[in-house]
Amino acid sequence: MILLNPGPVNLSTRVRQALIKPDLCHREAEFSWLQQQIRARLLDVYGLDAERWAAVLLTGSGTAAVEAMISSLVPDSGHLLVLANGVYGERMSSIAGIHGLQYVSLPHPWQAPLDLNRIAACLAENPRITHVAVVHHETTTGRLNDLAGIGALCRARKLSLLVDGVSSFGAERLDFDAFGITACAATANKCLHGAPGVSFVITRREALPGADMRPRSLYLDLAGYCRLQDAGSTPFTPSIPAFYALLEALLELDEAGGFGQRHDRYQALLRAVHDGLAALAIEPLLPPADSSVVLNAYHLPRGVSYQALHDGLKQGGFVIYAGQGALAQTLFRVSAMGAIEPADIERFVAALTDVIGARITA
Ligand SMILES: *Cc1c(COP(=O)(O)O)cnc(C)c1O
Numbered sequence: 001m002i003l004l005n006p007g008p009v010n011l012s013t014r015v016r017q018a019l020i021k022p023d024l025c026h027r028e029a030e031f032s033w034l035q036q037q038i039r040a041r042l043l044d045v046y047g048l049d050a051e052r053w054a055a056v057l058l059t060g061s062g063t064a065a066v067e068a069m070i071s072s073l074v075p076d077s078g079h080l081l082v083l084a085n086g087v088y089g090e091r092m093s094s095i096a097g098i099h100g101l102q103y104v105s106l107p108h109p110w111q112a113p114l115d116l117n118r119i120a121a122c123l124a125e126n127p128r129i130t131h132v133a134v135v136h137h138e139t140t141t142g143r144l145n146d147l148a149g150i151g152a153l154c155r156a157r158k159l160s161l162l163v164d165g166v167s168s169f170g171a172e173r174l175d176f177d178a179f180g181i182t183a184c185a186a187t188a189n190k191c192l193h194g195a196p197g198v199s200f201v202i203t204r205r206e207a208l209p210g211a212d213m214r215p216r217s218l219y220l221d222l223a224g225y226c227r228l229q230d231a232g233s234t235p236f237t238p239s240i241p242a243f244y245a246l247l248e249a250l251l252e253l254d255e256a257g258g259f260g261q262r263h264d265r266y267q268a269l270l271r272a273v274h275d276g277l278a279a280l281a282i283e284p285l286l287p288p289a290d291s292s293v294v295l296n297a298y299h300l301p302r303g304v305s306y307q308a309l310h311d312g313l314k315q316g317g318f319v320i321y322a323g324q325g326a327l328a329q330t331l332f333r334v335s336a337m338g339a340i341e342p343a344d345i346e347r348f349v350a351a352l353t354d355v356i357g358a359r360i361t362a
Pocket of ligand 1: 088138
């Protein structure tokens with residue numbers, strides 16, 4: 001089955017085989033080594049210096065990393081602004097609310113870009129704001145939010161910028177210093193092509209609260225994880241097979257040429273999808289300049305329900321992804337993540353042409 005959903009992804013044979021490495025106790029030196037390799041290689045993806053940055057590993061899905069980042073890095077005295085133009089931005093507001101943070105959210109329509117003028121006005125009206133949270137690639141619509149622009153607004157006011165990079169890390173440019181990023185949460189099983197079960201936060205070391213600060217969560221305490229991981233240890237039982245797979249996936253990414261190469265590869269795959277669908281008059285939701293290279297949303301063709309399209313494609317060996325919320329009835333999404341080849345996309349376009357053709361003549 002070819003998975004065109006935004007994670008979990010098709011694994012390469014090499015990554016899949018790493019899942020069945022020998023059993024390992026997380027209190028042994030072999031685990032420390034594995035954890036250390038992964039932490040170093042995660043920083044290497046964007047060339048970050050280990051003196052100033054830490055990659056902190058969690059056993060949990062991407063949301064665990066986002067929740068750990070927000071609940072650990074915004075202090076009681078802090079005030080968070082959450083920017084939202086989709087499901088994942090709105091989820092960060094929920095996280096802030098659940099943890100009792102002081103926060104304001106600035107919701108936008110899901111199909112709209114983040115409005116830098118509105119954000120600047122909101123920051124001017126709320127001088128207590130210390131942190132801003134934003135999704136880099138809003139997977140709801142496939143929109144790549146303007147991190148450089150938002151980062152510049154944060155810089156001007158010396159605010160900390162917390163990024164949900166769950167569906168962009170490994171394939172889109174994340175210029176941590178130039179964008180002024182304080183921390184970025186991401187996961188193994190999206191653009192990094194690892195197995196589900198491990199997620200992580202890359203954070204400036206100076207942003208982590210000290211050991212004297214009371215954490216808001218026992219399991220999601222980022223500073224606690226970082227202290228123990230720096231010492232070669234870990235507080236809880238990690239998902240060791242997923243750790244092995246993540247290291248293999250990071251080696252594979254590096255050998256293939258890093259995130260820039262993956263960016264170009266995704267772009268070529270989704271361009272082939274775009275061209276194939278254009279021939280069927282199926283239009284993308286967003287103009288290419290606003291879209292990530294990772295995922296595109298398309299309008300469902302007239303007279304074809306999502307379920308019919310999904311089921312027809314699944315019979316042909318392809319899994320597409322529905323729209324979320326109000327977009328569930330009108331959109332479908334196609335992601336390029338995972339061990340997918342150009343030939344898979346060719347077959348996908350052919351399968352889709354068949355399904356649509358059969359529907360329209362039916
Ligand atoms: C997938 C995704 C998440 C959540 O990841 P889970 O692994 O399902 O918890 C968060 N943010 C974005 C932008 C995502 O695409």
